[in-house]
Amino acid sequence: MTVDLFIPCFIDQIYPQTAFNVIKLLKKAGVEAEYNPEQTCCGQPAYNSGYWDETKSLARKFIGDFQGDRLIVSPSASCTGFIKNYYSDLFKPEDLEYEAHLHLKNRLVELTDFLVNKINFTDFGASFPHKVCYHDACTALREYGIRREPRLLLSKVDGLELIEMEDTETCCGFGGTFSAKFKSISSAMTEQKVEKALNTGAEFIISTEASCLMNIEGYVNKHKLPIKPIHIADILAHGWE
Incomplete structure (x- = not known):
């Protein structure tokens, strides 16, 4: 199985090791991760600050960066939840991006949801005695x-x-x-x-x-x-x- 990997800004810029650990987990679960280096912010900070035009530009780019039919896995329910629930506010039903978002939102899944509910892989043999x-x-x-x-x-x-x-x-x-x-x-x-x-x-x-x-x-x-x-x-x- 191959999935696309979406790494949010905070992980990319501040906690990059977490991103590498996500790839490590997926690999052990038998899943290959494809990472598009052109990906950027999903637009949530701009949206929450009222900059909807700027958010729309980022949303268009995100949709373009994640075309296809593969599942998109991300180690952030915040970003995935925003994309799923609010991108549709940015576009009118007659817009091409509106239909593209409906297709994308059904492919986007948070990491723990993916592991538990999509592939039923819950035991990595991890040890953390704390x-x-x-x-x-x-x-x-x-x-x-x-x-x-x-x-x-x-x-x-x-x-x-x-x-x-x-x-x-x-x-x-x-x-x-x-x-x-x-x-x-x-x-x-x-x-x-x-x-x-x-x-x-x-x-x-x-x-x-x-x-x-x-x-x-x-x-x-x-x-x-x-x-x-x-x-x-x-x-x-x-x-x-």
Whole structure:
């Protein structure tokens, strides 16, 4: 099986090793990943800031970069959820891009959803002997609709102890441009999220969303706290070659 790989901006620019780990996971699952180096941002930051014309240009490019019939796998439910749910707002039904988006949205799938529900590959033989908690990112939970899938995959990791934190479904305070426009509110929300995570005694906080992890990591590093944010792909790729 061959899929197209969509790597979001935050992973491409800040956590490139996570992208390589996604390829490692797919390979072990018997899936070949094709990566188009021309791909760029899906347009979500521009859309959330009200720049719909700029978003439309990025959407056209994204649709053009991912033509064909293969599934498109991405390690981000935030970006996939945005593309699935909001690209149709950018184009009129009579536009060629509108029909192209309808075709594309049915091919686009988040990594954990793909592994669990598309190919039923849940055990990578990973080992991670640590206590962890899991952060349900807003967009992953509400825009895309995953909750069970990441936890199922984590349950197969040898030595990993998942401890659910209180209010795991509460926002971490990132919210894309929200964290820049409402810095004080965002920081307070991040503080609450990290406190909930620390209360579990976990050494790591896991999510499917690099953007949330980046936000949490900034707070953790600033305050020198004993917990480390990490993407689920990095966990599943740990402890085996």
